[in-house]
Amino acid sequence: MRQYLIMGLATALCITLFFILDPLNGNNPEKPETKQQETVQTAAKPAEQKTPSERLDTQYKDKIAEFPVRPAQQEKLSELRQERLDNLEGMKPARISIPSIGVDAAIEETGVLDNGEMGVPEDVDQVGWFEPGFKAGAEGNAVLAGHVDSLTGPAVFYELDQLEKGDQFTLTDADGREMVFEVRGTSSYITDEAPVEEIFGRSDQRMVNLITCTGDFNRDIGSHEERLVVSAELISDSAMKEQAPDAPDNLKLTTSGLSWHAVRDDAVIGYRVYEEDLESGESEQLATVSLFERKSIPLEADESKRYYVVAVNVDLKESKKAYIPEE
Template identity: 50%
Template sequence: MNKRHLFLALSLFCFGFWTWTSAQESSSPPVEEKQIEESPDLSAEFSLLQEEVKKLRLAVEEESAKAVTPVTIQIPKINVDTAIEQVGLLENGQMGVPADEDQVGWFEPGVKPGSKGNAVIAGHVDSKTGPAVFYELDQLVAGDEIVIVDEAGNTLRFEVTKTERYETANAPIKEIFGATDKRNLNLITCSGTFGSAGYDERFVVYTELVDAEIPLADDVVLEIPTNVELRGTFLTWHAVRNDAVIGYRIYQVIDGENVHLASVPSHARKSIEVPDEAATYYVTAIDRLGNESSPSEATE
């Protein structure tokens, strides 16, 4: 079973752990199919052939294997500098918890910090004896720094983008654990009022990678499509000569916003009909891991 998708077995528990009901588990599609749909959903967008689907799976698995294994987390604003435990799923389907309330737990079956996707680290807010490691997590605001240190002492620096409080039953599983082409790290702890069923809220800190001391496995700079021209209502461009490129995305500029108009597989004709010959368009290249090139020169 692919580790990157075990988050689908989670449901919110204590400081942010999820499980699906047995009915949901029994109706879930096979992992092989789910992997392609979520890591990332390129097969549908670019109509990949079967051989390309296999290559995509291998590329995703290779990228995950080379990513950073976290051992320490540092949050300067709230004086956190502690070890990271690796936790997984318990026999009852719940996510494991750190054995030490002064340490945090990284969901090891999920995304590794620094990889594309949502890596998740959780920590206790308190214990029977007093405050725990994430007691002051709710003091973080956008712009604050989170540092992850790997086994070799290399650091990944994340920056807080937002914080949210959710009622236990309404926490968005896909937003916290789901697939994304960004390199996110989400921190979770308990919040709200404590009752017989535990805390009634979950506090989530969303962060995004801003700096890394080492090259990451899928740091790729793709060539930019060239010779992008608009001839009447037909947009044309030249292919990028790279076997890893599986397709192209076409964007239209509407009221200053770049709107994804269409996607074209690499084996198809590099030409599409566009809705407005007076509009501005540009094209990007996409590889098997979902990396996207910089935009081409815009049409005039």
């Protein structure tokens, strides 16, 4: 419910936001021309109707369907799901680093002022995060805004137009959690024609939109005529560490089949058995064995193949390959 209220607020504030990004320059009749740039239009990604919690539950059910889970394991999986949900809520960014354009700046929370405008940092070398909107790393569009220049020269986002698709930047919170975002595209909008939903709204992706001024400085309105929006997607989160399980051991191949010892790890939900062609090196999955099943399968060995087993955890991360020891 909070996010829908936020969207209504964001709609009303969007035009105001685009005007006040350059408040320090509005009274300067001698404002110099600001850099122009060509921009690449990016297509909006439609948001799913399910909540992050609902989507995560569906994803877990789908991905562990290969491995039947007993009720005793459900509590452990629930704890893991809750950990993922906590991380999906995102973080409050405290600092931004954009190595490709030499930006390393503090981030301060901004909200709505008494006059209805979105607040911006007084320090033109700092970046403002729109706190009533989405947190960084949450499913949705978080917004960070910064000045392009000031009365005295370039400001924090002066070279934001130099970012290209594939460039990366890092956001850090007060506790040292780091998120890395990769630029997906840039767009330039006339101030009163910006697509509010794409910039501030919901998304099934974890996006951050960096905003600054661009275009000619219009002395009649005391601001630049356009706003530059750089859209970036989360690709790495230090709080979401997925570790591969240990490999199974004591593999034995007998006339009755292949057997191995279980891995003692609460996160392991099963095993996969593969055969590997000795000539081509290609592998094919032969069997799936759940946690509570006997750790063996019937197998007639083929001399042109070799066999290995991997443990699989709840993130569907496979262990290293465990081969049958050579005699």
